[in-house]
């Protein structure tokens with residue numbers, strides 16, 4: 308690859324903005340091309356009842372360094388806030404049951420809390436215990452979450468514990484998701500020992516402190532800070548295609564002018580990137596188009612405190628897919644983030660929609676608010692209707708890392724390296740969809756272009 312001086316970053320979400328920062332720090336000229344009117348992509352803080360509420364993510368993983376370090380570098384270290392509680396519940400049948408303490412992404416690692424929670428039937432507990440004696444089985448090169456956990460601990464552990472967590476985080480299905488791509492901690496436990504439980508117990512205790520952190524005032528502060536440091540940020544600029552001539556890449560932009568660069572970092576979702584690279588690398592476009600995405604809607608509903616018989620004691624609840632409900636999870640926002648209580652209302656943020664379930668995204672706003680409220684009223688005993696609401700739709704918002712995903716990503720990278728050196732992909736569609744993983748991918752892309 309010829310010397311890189313000018314880089315075009317396509318997409319001004321967290322991956323694109325972080326990549327722009329790292330590339331700028333390495334002394335390169337960077338232009339960020341973002342279709343939206345503002346920066347941030349999926350990170351969008353809005354306002355409801357006078358307080359900031361997150362339309363997209365509300366926290367990032369704090370047990371890995373990338374997001375926390377970036378916040379500190381940007382002078383936001385003192386603004387990091389931990390949720391007031393980590394307690395969560397599962398809505399199973401007609402009641403809420405506590406998510407048992409001591410688990411790894413839903414795989415229980417201690418018997419007593421599991422029994423106490425009542426999440427599994429006695430037969431389900433018996434089946435889970437077989438993990439300790441069953442022989443090891445060969446489940447192929449890239450087994451799904453359900454294949455590994457189900458084989459060792461039975462279907463109930465998959466349906467009632469692991470699918471709500473791993474499936475919930477990914478808006479996907481444990482039956483389809485790649486274990487190594489979506490739950491590497493479980494994969495490591497499975498590799499460590501014949502018994503999954505014993506393998507997970509052998510894992511070194513992680514660093515202390517909160518697992519997740521948010522930012523006081525909202526996560527938009529992170530992307531706003533990053534965006535304010537980008538010297539050439541072109542908002543409202545949609546890139547449609549990339550062509551190449553004499554070692555220079557030309558990005559077709561609407562509105563123009565087109566942008567020229569020595570290298571390109573594509574941080575848009577893979578189905579968008581597929582169209583962009585169709586001319587310079589049909590093979591990469593083919594791989595990119597294979598990654599499917601699920602649609603999700605978040606609905607924050609505001610209630611008068613009198614709607615609740617008693618305060619909610621936890622950060623929220625997860626709803627197993629087998630329950631067939633519209634909502635997949637609900638963050639009890641005012642309990643999780645006490646600062647939001649300044650609204651004087653109780654804020655509940657429900658998520659709906661996952662891979663294979665497009666009911667929510669297909670509903671109109673009124674239908675959605677009504678459907679979400681009816682389920683929340685049933686789960687939490689709400690006696691009144693919401694007084695306000697905020698809906699955010701995320702069509703094709705969640706990439707599905709199904710079995711074979713990492714091979715697909717390797718195929719994309721190899722095709723681009725061969726056909727279009729200097730064109731890289733990074734972001735949620737590829738090597739981790741969480742904010743921290745996106746920042747790590749941004750750093751990796753910057754390193755590849757500067758070393």
Ligand SMILES: Cc1cc2nc3c(=O)[nH]c(=O)nc-3n(C[C@H](O)[C@H](O)[C@H](O)COP(=O)(O)OP(=O)(O)OC[C@H]3O[C@@H](n4cnc5c(N)ncnc54)[C@H](O)[C@@H]3O)c2cc1C
Nearest residue numbers: 318320321322342348349363364365546734735740741742
């Ligand atoms: C509802 C929801 C809740 C989530 N919760 C969490 C959470 O709690 N914790 C967590 O860590 N992660 C969470 N995530 C995941 C995380 O927010 C995203 O994976 C991450 O923010 C994606 O960042 P990105 O930069 O890769 O992509 P995006 O944020 O999607 O950014 C891509 C950008 O590209 C732009 N773009 C698209 N097409 C074009 C084009 N043709 N030309 C120019 N620009 C274009 C888009 O406008 C967008 O700004 C959540 C996601 C959602 C939707």
